Amino acid sequence: MTPYVSGIVPKPQNAKIISVNLHSILQWDAPTLYEGNISYTVQSKSINFPGDAYENVSTNLRLTECDVSSLSAYGDYILQVRAESENNHSDWVTVRFKPMDDTDIGPPDVKVKSESGSLHVDFIGPFAEHEHDKWPLKQYYGSWNYRILYWKKGSYTEVAHIDTKHNSEILSQLEPWTIYCIQVQAVIPEWNKTGRLSGELCEQTTHNGVTPVWIIVTILTGSMLVVVVSVPACFFSFLYLYRLTKHVFCPSYIFPQHLKEFLSKPPSGSQFFSPLPQEEQLFYAKLTVISEESKNHCDETGDEARKIPEQLQDSEQEDSDSSIVLASEKA
Structure with missing residues (x-):
C-alpha cells in the first residue's frame, strides 16, 4: 500500500454532527x-x-x-475525518460526539379531538x-415528560401549558x-433537554355540556306552571266528559209509561175514531132486585121493567149515531 503524504491536500471544512x-x-x-x-476516511475513538x-x-x-448511528448511544467519542x-x-479534522447529549429530540405524533367542550390530545413517540x-x-432516557402548549387562535401571547x-x-x-x-x-429534566415542537394543530371546542343556572330555573318554573295549569284543566275536562256520557247513556228523566205503550202498539185506523179502545168499551144493564114484599108490585112494575131495556137500547142507538156524525165531521 502506497503511503499517503500529509499536508498536500486541503482538509475538510465545517465538520459537524x-x-x-x-x-x-x-x-x-x-x-x-x-x-x-x-x-x-472517518474514524472514531472512545x-x-x-x-x-x-x-x-x-x-x-x-x-x-x-452515518455514525452504529456507535453506542451511551458512549462519548472523538470523531475525525480527512x-x-x-x-x-x-x-x-476532529469532532466531539456524545450521542445522548448531542442528539435532538424530535416532535411526537399528535392527534386532537374535540368532545363535550374539551380537547382530547393523544401523542406518541x-x-x-x-x-x-x-x-x-x-x-x-428514563425520565420523560410531555409538555402541551395551547392557546386561542390568534392570541399567541397567552400560551398555557400542561x-x-x-x-x-x-x-x-x-x-x-x-x-x-x-x-x-x-421534556427531559435530568438531561436538561427539550424536544422539538410538533406541528400546530387547531381545533374548535363544542358546547361544554354544562347548563347555566338561569336555564335550569327557567325550565323548572315552566314545568311547575304547566303542572299547575294542566292538572285542573284535566280534572274539569274529565268531569265534563263524565257528565256528558252519563247524560247520553243514562238520562235522568223517565219516559212516560202511557207514551211507551202508545208508541209500542202498531198504528190502527179505528184508534183515531174510537173514544176508547174496543176492549175498554163498557156494556151494562140496570139490575132490579125484587123482594117478596114488593112481589105484589111486580105486575105494576113489569111494564116499567120492560121499558128499561128499550130505553137503554134507544140510548145506545143515539150514542152510535153521535159517533158517526163526529167521525164524519173530522173527515
Whole structure:
C-alpha cells in the first residue's frame, strides 16, 4: 500500500454532527481550491478508554457525510475525518460526539379531538431508528415528560401549558365554540433537554355540556306552571266528559209509561175514531132486585121493567149515531 503524504491536500471544512432521535450523521464541506479527485476516511475513538486507538468507521467515501448511528448511544467519542487524493491526504479534522447529549429530540405524533367542550390530545413517540427497528426514545432516557402548549387562535401571547407523563391529556375548562391551537414537545429534566415542537394543530371546542343556572330555573318554573295549569284543566275536562256520557247513556228523566205503550202498539185506523179502545168499551144493564114484599108490585112494575131495556137500547142507538156524525165531521 502506497503511503499517503500529509499536508498536500486541503482538509475538510465545517465538520459537524447532525443527530435527531439518535440517528447521527457526521457532515463536512469539501476542501476548496483543489481540483483533484478526493475521497474521505472517518474514524472514531472512545474517550472513556484513552488507551484505545482510532477505529475506522468508513473509508473511501465519495460523499461529504458519514452515518455514525452504529456507535453506542451511551458512549462519548472523538470523531475525525480527512480528505485523500492519490497518495496524498489532508490533516485530520476532529469532532466531539456524545450521542445522548448531542442528539435532538424530535416532535411526537399528535392527534386532537374535540368532545363535550374539551380537547382530547393523544401523542406518541418520537422513536429511535436503529437497523430498521424503532424504539421509543424515552426508553433510552428514563425520565420523560410531555409538555402541551395551547392557546386561542390568534392570541399567541397567552400560551398555557400542561406537563404530563402519560401519552394523552384532556384539556378542560375551555371556552365553548372557540378555536384552540396545540403543540406538544418532549421534556427531559435530568438531561436538561427539550424536544422539538410538533406541528400546530387547531381545533374548535363544542358546547361544554354544562347548563347555566338561569336555564335550569327557567325550565323548572315552566314545568311547575304547566303542572299547575294542566292538572285542573284535566280534572274539569274529565268531569265534563263524565257528565256528558252519563247524560247520553243514562238520562235522568223517565219516559212516560202511557207514551211507551202508545208508541209500542202498531198504528190502527179505528184508534183515531174510537173514544176508547174496543176492549175498554163498557156494556151494562140496570139490575132490579125484587123482594117478596114488593112481589105484589111486580105486575105494576113489569111494564116499567120492560121499558128499561128499550130505553137503554134507544140510548145506545143515539150514542152510535153521535159517533158517526163526529167521525164524519173530522173527515
